[in-house]
Amino acid sequence: MKVLSVHDLKPEDSLWLDFKGTFDHQTALENELSPFFQALEEYAGEWMPDVVEGKRRRKYARTAIWKSLEEERHERGTTIGLYRTKWPALDMTLRLWFPPLPPELDLTIKVKPLSFLAEAERCLQFVEMVRAWASRYPVSHVSAHSLADDQLSGAPDFGRDEQTARRDGFDKIYEVFWLNVFGPKLVETVGRERMLSTPAWRVEELPNGSVLLVTWPTATDFASDEARVAQARAHVHLRPDLDFSTVLRTLRERSATLAPVEPRFHPDVAPLLSRVVDDVAIHERQRKIAEFNAWRPPEPEEWRPADSALPPDVEDPEQAREHYGHLAELLVALMHTKVPSVFEVTPESLTNVDYQFWHEDFPRVFERENIDAHAVPAIGAYLGEVLVRHLGGQWIPRQKLEEAQVLVGKRVWLPFVRAWRYMRSRQSILDSSLTQLYHVAERHRS
Secondary structure, three states: OOOOOOOOOOOOOOEEEEEEEOOOOOOOHHHHHHHHHHHHHHHOHHHOOOEEEOOOEEEOOHHHHHHHHHHOOOOOEEEEEEEOOOOOEEEEEEEEEOOOOOOEEEEEEEEEOHHHHHOHHHHHHHHHHHHHHHHHOOEEEEEEEEHHHHHHOOOOOOOOOHHHHHHHOOOOOOOOOOEEEEOHHHHHHHOHHHHHOOOOOEEEEOOOOOEEEEOOOOHHHOOOHHHHHHHHHHHHHHOOOOOHHHHHHHHHHHHHHHOOOOOOOOOOOHHHHHHHHHHOOHHHHHHHHHHHHHOOOOOOOOEEEHHHOOOOOOOOHHHHHHHHHHHHHHHHHHHOOOOHHHHHOOHHHHHHHHHHHHHHOHHHHOOHHHHHHHHHHHHHHHHHHHHHHHHOOEEEOOOOHHHOEEEEOOEEEOHHHHHHHHOOOHHHHHHOOHHHHHHHHHHOOO
């Protein structure tokens, strides 16, 4: 049963819910959690999970949930995942902690894309679900918001060191999100009357003393100026020590950071940069696109005019070419699991190799001695083989690998020199990409 991972969809924002409540660990788990799943089934609608994952995946059903929770149970807790097989994607994790730890129902939900919640009715149903949970399982603080903006807000540490943040939690109003539930302790810290008079789209006191606060009717509009003004007003109302104009300016800056930027990458490296920006954190993506729009890779220097080519200096040129082929096969052996296209030895496979090395931060992670002794020769040979197969290139063998050349048109290229420069750092993979060298050689082959 294949689930639709949030990573399977194109890079977009998600709705992120962070819910931590308490539960009665002395009550039979099925009885204690039935209200939780009842609310999920009543309000989730089109993003309702259809897969439960514990030791194995099962079709969603209450019996599957109880079975999975039991399978995963250990001395201090149990964890299950809930997912979907169809759009929209869902990544939902339910963790239960048992004594000697404080009994806790720890829930995170990611619904992707955030645009799925553009309809006010879907948002209302989501709010009603959280209201039901927070009324049944007492909380200290709950938030639901854009994942990208949540990350820009500094959550969950909000500038504190990790130890302090873990100890104190959300002990004061660090941020007001699209949806919030403030537990009784936070309410009393702010003042119940002040809390209930917050200027917001919905403010409701729950039966257990918590307060539900929703700043705006729809989650997707969080970055609009009207929603930001509402968010700032609610925040400074709950934190009179804050300055409204300063809070609003910060929120507007976050909106500007997340505003869509049209990619205009240098054509020689556009296929690679498109992969790279898809890999960065969602809250950094638009900033990275803008950065790459302005960036131009250095022109390749690993070439010389054909009339300056070094002549072959090996006894058996054909055997040397076979050796380059064997070296190229070492890269296939190294990368084929993560980059299946490496078998094809094509320009597209060069881009896939570039991306994988960048993604893994290969030059930093692996030992320099092994990189230079094994990876560099394999990469250089593979690059040379692509030039030979797709640009009509010809190997000019040399005893020293760094002097080996591939003749393409009126230039000879030095693929092993390129590979050495390429493997210096993560940035050098972009500065000296295999993708770029191929496209430049392609333009100069005639």
